[in-house]
Amino acid sequence: MGFDLLTYQHVGDKKNSDFFEEYRVKIYERRLSSGLDELLGNMRGVVIQVETGDALGYLEELYLMSPYRFAAGYRSTTHNIYILVSEDRFPRILVIEPLDADFEDDIRRLNMIYPMARSKPNARYVGEIYQTKDKKETCKVLESHNTRFEYEGDTENPLYTLESLLFTVPSDFTYNRVGYSESDFEDYDSLQLGTPFTLSDDQLVALEKQKQAGEEAGIQPLLTGIDHMATRILAGEREDAILEFLTLSNYYFWGAYNIHEMNSSTNVNRNHNVQDDKESPAKVFTANNTPSFVNSFDNLPMPTEDFVRNYGRRMHHMAYEVTDGDHPSGMKNVDFVVGELRTLGVPFLAHVVGECKDDPDLKQIFSKHSKYSILITEYVERCHKFKGFFTRQNVASLTEAAGKDERYVHGHVFD
Secondary structure, eight states: OOOOTTTOOOBSSOOOOHHHHHHHHHHHHHHHHHTHHHHEEEEEEEEEEOOTTOHHHHHHHHHHHSSOEEEEEEEOSSEEEEEEESSTTSOEEEEEEESSTTOOSHHHHHHTTSTTTTTSTTOEEEEEEEEESOHHHHHHHHHTTTOOBOOTTSOSOGGGGOTTOEEBOOOTTTOOEEEEEOSOTTOGGGGOOSEEEOOOHHHHHHHHHHHHHHHHHTOGGGEEEEEEEEEEEOGGGHHHHHHHHHHHSSOEEEEEEEEGGGTEEEEEEEOTTOSSGGGSOEEEEEEESSOHHHHTTTTOOOHHHHHHHHHOSEEEEEEEEEOOSBOTTSSBHHHHHHHHHHHTTOOEEEEEEOOOSSSSEEEEEEEOOOTTTOOEEEEEEEETTOOSSOOHHHHHHHHHHHHHHSEEETTEEEO
């Protein structure tokens, strides 16, 4: 029996408004009647911008901490674009790097508003790219739903207006974009990203050194693809952000839970067309339960709201799945991976959370945020065929750890 969008009952204890429940179903109905769900396929790429001069450092980081490897490079009139791949069925990572350190577009203008984003004004997660059967028809359908797209002359970055790609303007709720493409993501030239370039011998040696370090440590075979990615948003915009994403994608609202300890909620959206989330990773939105000015009456923890006030609405972390299993060392695989990465100098927030003894469960941990992308890396092992998406206690512990690492008080940044 197939998955039925219209009858699916989402899980969780987070109470949604009548408005949300009404329009969630209306959005599903409109997607089906307009043909949007038939047009859209899996997530095929994620786009991350870094500062001028930071791309190779970020690639070295990814070579050690992820399964992603450099596959192709292109130079546009404004950017170097590095394509990285893990498995063909998983989304690519497109790292984009301005050629000019003074390059300015909406990313820089947004980052300069927020105190902890200013030191890396061009560094930000940009958005995802989804496969579509027909880019023009996708545009026509979504524009009839009041979606706004970038057109030539609207933006300083030509990536967003290529013939091969269609990008929305940044969301008012998440500051992320959504892209669509008919191109074959196994034929990088078909993306028409610019003039091809190759890495220098010194750059290749540096990447190979990181790759070998991971292989010698025994961690690389245990890392797979992107399990999920999480955006942090303001308290009052939770429902709007989710409904907007459902409008733009072929995902469904899986469910949401209150994380009472951290005064926040975690809201998960998944693609029902895949058996393995890594083929089209889950999109998670986290938001405070109350806005900061109301919370000041009760002084509850609010690390999610603090993050948004300090960095802006943006992607907070990307999670990689660690293969489930018991390592010969006697540890669970994720514990082994984290221990080896610590030895290699990778800093983490607190410790691995979760038990993973005999029952289905999951173990997770956050790294400190990347000095290049500002993204936190999460590692997650779903033990003994764990079918849920997360546990409250794990999320509470991870949120608390991240909050302690991202403090900004009265003009001072505390690391």
